[in-house]
Amino acid sequence: MVASPSPPTSDLKLENSSGGLSLGEKVRGDFPILNQEAYPGKPLVYLDSAATSQKPASVIATLDQYYTEYNSNVHRGAHSLSIRSTEAYEAARDKVRTFINAEDRKEIVFTRGATEAINLVAYSWGDANINAGDEIVLTVMEHHSNMVPWQLLAARRGATLKFARLNADMSLDMDHYLSLLGPRTKLVACVHASNALGCINPVRAMADAAHAVGARILVDACQSVPTMRVDVQQLGVDWLVASGHKMCGPTGIGFLYGRLELLRSMAPWQGGGEMIDEVFFDHSTFAEPPSRFEAGTPAIAQAIGLGAAVDYLSAIGMDAIEAYEHELAVYLWDRVAALPAELTLYGPPPNAAGDNRNPLLAFNARAAHAHDLSFFIDQEGVAVRAGHHCTQALHRSLGAAGSIRASCYLYNTRADVDAFVVALEASLAFLGGEGGAGGGDFGLLL
Numbered sequence: 001m002v003a004s005p006s007p008p009t010s011d012l013k014l015e016n017s018s019g020g021l022s023l024g025e026k027v028r029g030d031f032p033i034l035n036q037e038a039y040p041g042k043p044l045v046y047l048d049s050a051a052t053s054q055k056p057a058s059v060i061a062t063l064d065q066y067y068t069e070y071n072s073n074v075h076r077g078a079h080s081l082s083i084r085s086t087e088a089y090e091a092a093r094d095k096v097r098t099f100i101n102a103e104d105r106k107e108i109v110f111t112r113g114a115t116e117a118i119n120l121v122a123y124s125w126g127d128a129n130i131n132a133g134d135e136i137v138l139t140v141m142e143h144h145s146n147m148v149p150w151q152l153l154a155a156r157r158g159a160t161l162k163f164a165r166l167n168a169d170m171s172l173d174m175d176h177y178l179s180l181l182g183p184r185t186k187l188v189a190c191v192h193a194s195n196a197l198g199c200i201n202p203v204r205a206m207a208d209a210a211h212a213v214g215a216r217i218l219v220d221a222c223q224s225v226p227t228m229r230v231d232v233q234q235l236g237v238d239w240l241v242a243s244g245h246k247m248c249g250p251t252g253i254g255f256l257y258g259r260l261e262l263l264r265s266m267a268p269w270q271g272g273g274e275m276i277d278e279v280f281f282d283h284s285t286f287a288e289p290p291s292r293f294e295a296g297t298p299a300i301a302q303a304i305g306l307g308a309a310v311d312y313l314s315a316i317g318m319d320a321i322e323a324y325e326h327e328l329a330v331y332l333w334d335r336v337a338a339l340p341a342e343l344t345l346y347g348p349p350p351n352a353a354g355d356n357r358n359p360l361l362a363f364n365a366r367a368a369h370a371h372d373l374s375f376f377i378d379q380e381g382v383a384v385r386a387g388h389h390c391t392q393a394l395h396r397s398l399g400a401a402g403s404i405r406a407s408c409y410l411y412n413t414r415a416d417v418d419a420f421v422v423a424l425e426a427s428l429a430f431l432g433g434e435g436g437a438g439g440g441d442f443g444l445l446l
């Protein structure tokens with residue numbers, strides 16, 4: 001086993017102290033990038049973690065250690081470096097398995113990210129199992145990564161896409177979802193926590209209903225695996241995908257979880273080294289999962305870095321992270337909703353328990369365009385995002401070209417949200433007022 005740099009730094013020693021520090025305050029020092037000014041006199045406030053999270057020092061040190069001490073290819077060499085990198089790479093698979101409670105380590109396939117994982121299923125399983133007249137059920141809040149691959153599959157195979165719509169409060173309309181399921185439904189693909197609406201969908205109930213009509217279900221857990229305890233056996237899903245870079249890990253790595261019997265039934269997607277059993281001039285036989293789906297040299301450092309990220313999150317505890325994320329979700333919503341400006345907030349309001357939302361909020365202001373707002377907010381050192389957040393179809397259905405989105409993670413604090421609200425108010429005052437730029441995005445068409 002490779003000894004990786006120890007996960008969290010001394011900040012965690014403060015845990016359970018009676019000092020009343022929030023999780024964000026405790027772990028902030030673990031993230032070196034946060035300790036800087038965005039502009040002179042303007043400390044950086046990073047509120048774009050739904051796009052990509054920052055990395056703790058332990059993950060950065062793990063990458064450094066890999067390249068300085070044992071960089072080498074995996075599964076190929078008998079030499080000491082290769083043995084070490086192979087062990088670390090496969091240990092990362094074990095860590096991910098434990099993190100999402102998969103039954104078997106062979107159920108974890110490393111991919112470049114969630115997008116690649118979805119495409120893998122669409123091409124491998126989809127091309128073999130989706131036929132003319134079949135139906136694929138999605139929700140209107142899907143990220144492009146969980147929509148376009150199914151559009152391409154439907155076009156290749158002559159299938160139809162159906163979209164579960166929203167309730168008036170912009171949560172998923174489960175009755176509508178259930179009404180779409182039937183004997184023609186072969187697949188459900190849905191997001192667990194929406195990167196635009198913030199809502200957390202009832203995946204277990206969705207999976208049970210999909211299975212009741214004989215359909216498979218793939219869950220896009222990009223925004224939930226980083227923020228809450230995700231247990232694939234409890235969720236009862238067939239496939240689940242996530243990206244490492246949103247959960248304190250490096251870019252270029254993600255994973256596909258698939259039930260082993262399903263993965264075993266799936267043909268390779270990409271051919272090359274690593275994924276074969278035997279190769280002859282006229283044909284080849286293929287390795288068992290997960291190798292069957294990991295053609296070529298994998299993202300070794302990134303996978304090991306993801307393992308370090310899992311160590312980091314696990315040392316803090318996903319229950320503690322989840323509770324804190326919900327607290328921030330409520331605080332963010334309440335602070336923005338309380339502003340006197342005319343705003344449209346997207347997604348359902350927090351419930352009494354505060355556990356129906358991720359700590360992100362997308363919205364529009366009547367007085368100013370989202371891009372202008374984000375520009376002015378950035379001048380105050382606060383990094384937020386403006387655009388359609390890869391949910392263009394959703395934004396269109398909400399009557400908006402885009403929105404501005406603030407998104408928190410475990411290293412953020414209420415003070416970060418306060419800084420954002422101050423910058424937002426100042427920007428609105430500057431841009432808005434009567435005859436302001438005008439969002440052009442106001443109004444809802446549910």
Ligand SMILES: Cc1ncc(COP(=O)(O)O)c(C=O)c1O
Nearest residue numbers: 113114115143145195220222243
């Ligand atoms: C909900 C959701 N799904 C899928 C993706 C795609 O992830 P990646 O670009 O890392 O493959 C994202 C990233 O923004 C996301 O937020």
